[in-house]
Amino acid sequence: MQITWTNQDQPDAGIKHFLGVHGVSHRMYNDLKQSGTIMVNGNETKLDYKLQVGDEITIIFPPEESDDDVAFSDQPIDVVYEDDNWLVINKPAGLTSVPGPANREDTLVNRIKGYLRQQGSVDLKPHLITRLDRFTSGLVLVAKHRLANSLANQEVAEHKIDKYYYAIVSGTGLPDHDIVDLPIGRVGDNFRREVIEDGQSANTEFWIVKNFSNYTLVKLKLHTGRTHQIRVHMTELGHPLLGDELYGGPLDQGINRQALHAYYLSFNDGITNQIRTFETELPNDMTAVIEEEK
Secondary structure: OEEEEEOOOOOOEEHHHHHHHOOOOHHHHHHHHHHOEEEEOOEEOOOOOEEOOOOEEEEEOOOOOOOOOOOOOOOOOOEEEEOOOEEEEEEOOOOOOOOEOOEOOOOHHHHHHHHHHHOOOOOOOOEEOOOOOOOOEEEEEEEOOHHHHHHHHHHHHOOOOEEEEEEEEEOOOOOOEEEEEOOEEEOOOOOOEEEOOOOEOOEEEEEEEEEOOOEEEEEEEEOOOOOOHHHHHHHHOOOOEOOOHHHOOOOOOOOOOOOEEEEEEEEEEOOOOEEEEEEOOOOHHHHHHHHOOO
């Protein structure tokens, strides 16, 4: 991984300070000193060099080599956007995001590894910044190298990545707009999450898109990122998602998975300092449910 910046306005800037402003953490800086390369104007330089306005500083990290415990899969992925630093993927429902005991061969991570190898990438450790449940479809942000990962994780920690979802929930009568602020946690070893008094804070905002006879199309925004957050909050309101067997959603409405799709993603690309925004259409199974009532 190689990235170059130009010092626009910092006379006599120290290299460590300059790199820190551009997202290179203290740990990454130490890694650079041990196994990477730092150059100014195309030449390796001493670390006490003072940058002048107009200087170009380049950092080169060694490749992130493949983890032998994570297999390559050559199954396809739907690439919405790609550059040297990022991938945005439209994940289908039914595909697990990361390898686990039940599936180590063909998850989204395995497929991205296979895709990167096909593209000739030297960095073969994809970093999933946003994750989706197995049966949730939609947009996933992937950092292609360690600096992009560090910058994006900082945005995650500061709740600066905007994510919007569409869900089809059972019943009608929800307010046009509301914010659900209820803590979520796990009771015992149960995989299912619940609203509990001593859970983690969780905040979900929603808007009604359209009411149908016995279900509602809802737009939602996550202000926190708890496991199953939308599913838990809508169930707590008495409106579980269609097809969501785990949370008691109706299973006879023409969709065999939770009707949840991450359709909007926006983040600040800290490498180029650009806001990048992406949207995707509802998948066919959710569209079919809505079309059934028209």
